[in-house]
Amino acid sequence: MPQAASMSAPHATGLYRTLDVTKNYGPVSVLRGISVSLEPGRVHTMMGENGAGKSTLFKVMAGIVRPTAGALYLDDEALSFASPHDAHAHGIYLVPQEPALMPSLTVAETMFVGQLPTTGRVIPRIDWAGMRARARAALATLGLDIPVDAEARLLSIAQQQQVECAKALLRGCRVILFDEPTSPLTTHEVERLFGTMRRLRDEGYTLAFISHRMDEVLDISDDISVMRDGVLVDSVARADFDRTRLLSQMVGREMRTIPRRTGTTATSRPMLTVSGLAHSPRFADVGFTLHAGEILGVAGLVGAGRTEIAETIFGLRARDAGTVVLDGQDISASPTYEIIRAGLVYAPEDRARHGTVLPMTIAENLTSGLIERVKHRFGLMDHDDEDRIGAETVRRYRVRCAGTDQPLRQLSGGNQQKVVFGKWMGLSPKVAILDEPTRGVDVGAKDEIYEIIQGLAAEGMAILVISSEMEELVRLCDRILSVYEGRIVAELSGDDITPDRVGQSYLSHAGLSHAGAAA
Known part of the structure; x- marks a missing residue:
């Protein structure tokens, strides 16, 4: 059996490349003649909008998906994988976007x-x-x-992702593919991962990386390739790339800057009032009021208790103390299904475990919370009505898919997130809690989701946004609550909402500065 990889042990790494790789799902071409080379001793980053085919390409290279056409080569050896175990035997491992422990x-x-x-x-x-x-x-x-x-x-989702990284080394793999490993990590955790990647690179490992975060890509990459609509549109060394070129190649159009939310649609009407909420040992004495039309952000390090607070409000965790009032109705002791009926929904961070049923179709996922609203005939659901509702939501949220009967697992991570989002918004809630709403979503789709969130607030919905991306909170929120070790330690509003001040509001409690954490 392979021993745990030693950082000082020599490793025979090689050139791993694809030649004219194509992957079709029925009439839909997800990959169209992709030829890309991953060189030993370098980090090669793949970028592109959701649905561009990045994750599918990595799955082909890792033996999870079999290509429709094309070939794989490690040095001069042609490879054909029947399973991921075959890829592992050749020293190739995929660190997945969604941990599967x-x-x-x-x-x-x-x-x-x-x-x-x-x-x-x-x-x-x-x-x-x-x-x-x-x-x-x-x-x-x-x-x-x-x-x-x-x-x-x-384990937290960040720890699960880190364990997946360790599994690659445990198997002695020489080619390691990272499918958005940083999406659930804090800035400090990302830098620690990047430090490991740099050491592996310097020892000759062959590394490939998918990310939607511009700063990460320009920081860690030696080579950058851009995919759009299943086609490789650009591939150059990092020294020849810049942010403007990167964005224009990804989306095929000029990107506009998303401005800071300066206007507000918030009213004085309280929609969600939380008082003295506690769930030992994760958090204690949490209290705030969220108003109709307001976007309230929650910032903090991974493990600070942000998700646990949301899950307790939503009835997924038992509270030890405190009250939760939704539009004048005390829902503190209500089960989750009654909380949903009362008008509160929660789009979770970990969509694969809690937000979707991946083998089900897009339409089935989108209407899973709307069973009572779908027409029935002779006691059975009307699938035509189900498809109609699904198609309307797909259009509204611009989900890239072959059709509403496509299994959700075949979509990119970002498009899966849009389906989760659309499912809950279909209930027309009064209050929505969005936990990392753009996790795994590319820069083009983020713009669309930001517009959707702001549009919902303009219609009067009260929205609580939990995010690890300070830029996202700065762009979206009317107010921001900072959480550290299970307690609200700061509240920011107006001109105080800047990346530096948001970061400092909770990092100062951890003995870190924003600049130090980002270094």
């Missing part, structure tokens, strides 16, 4: 799924001690202090 297993166990180490010649048995030791070594290589005996379900 088994929640009931320990961290060590989930890292060794499919390759449990054994000991004993006569009667082989699982080497539990050796497995834990090797898991610790792989995590330590990335500078991670994650207990290997903890259940995977207890």
Whole structure:
């Protein structure tokens, strides 16, 4: 069995390339003749709007999806994968956008799924001690202090992503593909990951990376390729690329700057009032009022308790104390289905686990919260009406798909997020809690989602936005609450809403400056 990768151990890496790779799903061409080369000792970043085909290309290269046509080569060896295990055997590993750890297993166990180490010649048995030791070594290589005996379900999404990175090294892989690994991470966690990537690059590993964040791309990349509509439209060295060129190639049009939200549609009518809310040990004494037409942001480090606050308000976690009042109605003790009926919805951060059913069609996902509104015949749902509702939502939110009968799992991450968004907005709620609403969404689609959110606020909806992107909060919000270790430590409004002041409002409590965290 492969040992945990040592940062000082020599690794034979090679040139990994695709030649005219095409992937079709029925009549839809997701990839059209992609030829790209990943060189050892370099970080190659793939960019493009949602639906451009980036993640599909990585899945083909990692043996998860079989191409319709084209070829893969590692050095001069032609490869054909029947499964991801075949790719692992050739030293190729995909760190996925959505972590897929088994929640009931320990961290060590989930890292060794499919390759449990054994000991004993006569009667082989699982080497539990050796497995834990090797898991610790792989995590330590990335500078991670994650207990290997903890259940995977207890990890934050950031920690789950980090464990996936460690699994690549554990398998001794020489080519590592990162599909938006930074999307759930804080600035400090991103820099730690980038430090690891730079060390691996300097030791000759072949690395590829997908990101929608401009600063990350221009920081970490040696080579940058841009995809649009399943076609590779540009591929150059980082030194020859700049932000303007990057954006214009991605979207095929000139991007406009999204201005800071200066006007407001907020009214004096309280729509959501939270008082003294607590859920030990994650947060305590949380209180705020959200008004009709207002966009209220929640900032803070990953693990600060932001998502737990939202889940408690929505009834997914039991409160220890406090009250939640929705438009004059006390919903503190109400089950989630009654909270939804009362007019509060929650679009979660982790769409794959909580926001969607990936094998279901787009239409089925979009109408899953609207069962009572879909027409019925003889006790059965009218699928024509279901498709009609789905098609209207697809048009409104500009979901790129082959049709509403396409399985959701075939869409890019950003388009999946749009479906989650459309599903909840179809209920016409009074209050919407949006947890990382543009996670995994490209720069072009973000513009569209920002316009949607501001449009909903203009119609009178009260919106709570949780985001790890300070620029997003600055652009969208009327007010911002900063959370640190489960408590609201600052409230910003008006001219105080700048990236520096938002970052400083919670980083100062962690003994960090905004500049230091971003360095």
